[in-house]
Amino acid sequence: MFPLYDDNQRIHGRPYVTYLLIATNAIIFVVEVIITGYFHNTAATNAMLENYGAIPYKVLEGDIPSVITSMFLHGGLAHLIGNMLFLFIFGDNIEDKFGRIKYLLIYIGWGIAAALAHSFVAVSVGGGEIPAIGASGAISGVLGAYLVLFPRAKIFTIVAAFFITTVRIPAIAYIPFWFILQVILGFIDQTGGVAYAAHIGGFLAGVLTGYVFKNVINRYGMVTPQVRYPRTDRQDVTNMQDMTIHTQPEVIKGSNFYEIIAEMPGLVDQSEIQANYDPNTQPEVIKGSNFYEIIAEMPGLVDQSEIQANYDPNTQSVRIFTSGSRKYDINVRISDIQDENIKIDQIKYLNGIVRIRISNQLS
Numbered sequence: 001m002f003p004l005y006d007d008n009q010r011i012h013g014r015p016y017v018t019y020l021l022i023a024t025n026a027i028i029f030v031v032e033v034i035i036t037g038y039f040h041n042t043a044a045t046n047a048m049l050e051n052y053g054a055i056p057y058k059v060l061e062g063d064i065p066s067v068i069t070s071m072f073l074h075g076g077l078a079h080l081i082g083n084m085l086f087l088f089i090f091g092d093n094i095e096d097k098f099g100r101i102k103y104l105l106i107y108i109g110w111g112i113a114a115a116l117a118h119s120f121v122a123v124s125v126g127g128g129e130i131p132a133i134g135a136s137g138a139i140s141g142v143l144g145a146y147l148v149l150f151p152r153a154k155i156f157t158i159v160a161a162f163f164i165t166t167v168r169i170p171a172i173a174y175i176p177f178w179f180i181l182q183v184i185l186g187f188i189d190q191t192g193g194v195a196y197a198a199h200i201g202g203f204l205a206g207v208l209t210g211y212v213f214k215n216v217i218n219r220y221g222m223v224t225p226q227v228r229y230p231r232t233d234r235q236d237v238t239n240m241q242d243m244t245i246h247t248q249p250e251v252i253k254g255s256n257f258y259e260i261i262a263e264m265p266g267l268v269d270q271s272e273i274q275a276n277y278d279p280n281t282q283p284e285v286i287k288g289s290n291f292y293e294i295i296a297e298m299p300g301l302v303d304q305s306e307i308q309a310n311y312d313p314n315t316q317s318v319r320i321f322t323s324g325s326r327k328y329d330i331n332v333r334i335s336d337i338q339d340e341n342i343k344i345d346q347i348k349y350l351n352g353i354v355r356i357r358i359s360n361q362l363s
Helices: 016-036 042-052 056-060 064-070 077-098 100-124 136-149 171-188 196-217
Strands: 002-006 154-160 164-170 226-228 245-247 250-253 258-261 284-287 291-297 307-312 317-322 329-333 343-350 353-359
Touching: 002 077, 016 042, 016 077, 016 100, 042 064, 056 064, 056 100, 064 100, 077 100, 077 136, 100 136, 100 196, 136 171, 136 196, 154 171, 164 171, 171 196, 291 317, 307 343, 307 353, 317 353
Parallel strands: 226 284
Antiparallel strands: 002 154, 154 164, 245 329, 250 258, 284 291, 291 353, 307 317, 317 329, 343 353
16 A cells, blocks of 8 residues: 555645655765765765664664664665655644644654664664664654544555555554554564664654643643735734634733633632643634635534634624534634625635635725
8 A cells, every 4th residue: 555645734834844854865865876876885885874874782872863864864765755755645744733843853753762662672683783774763653643633534545456546544544554564564574674663663652742742732722823924915913903813702912911801600719720822723814815714723523514604894703613512612803804795705624624715805
């Protein structure tokens, strides 16, 4: 099975870190080919692996720099293309969820976890002096996090058996199948040329990271929207007049603060109340030439039939709310709309992300 792409939409723009990682791996591979004569120069190839590969016994002694350099080396064109394909398909959504800087740091962390797992196994079976290279350990971490964060996403896959066809496989089926395959092959071929233990270790690190992000760090709250403009219409959002987002509570915007006022009857005192801020769940407002598109995360809905939206010209805000068992109620105020005859053009929902498109006459 070869994945082609997924149906998981991004909400925070292009995945530049993923693109950068792919480009960096490709450029370094070209350098490898030049230096080693496409790996025909044995002395140059061995020197490269010794200097920049992750040698298991050295890794366990604390040689982390070699782990990082090894993550950008590949042993052949097929090795490179396979890894970069998986990174391209799954990495963009993880970057979109974590944010660019955190994603890059966590990606490297997954690579280190994968190298440690491989090193433990390699040393135990007598392969502690054989260098390991490749980005597959870190990319396995991407797959683990993707499984936790986007289990319902569909992976468009080429299946080649007695015939060749394409099928849509849910991530919750595709990725566990891949992982079980790594475990089986890892037991069968512990001293072969593929670091299956690195795949397993990176994947488990990714699952743990995704679980912590989803169930511990990630909270739903009231935040200020990101507003993205086309390149021909960029504006300084911080200087725009009153772009406050309102949910059911009232939000008061000061010169350098926000105050949220909400009714919560029945509590004993303030010790029962907790609050935190999560920039990853904020709705995004995209301004076009004659429309606005609001993008918000609303996980847990069945489909778009549960979502309703309407525009209130008096408050210049769009209310987005749900009618199913999972309740959401968000008001997004867009103060520079001048036309009172606003209409909701589209409501789309896919993999926990709702897109509301409204048309208007701009000032």
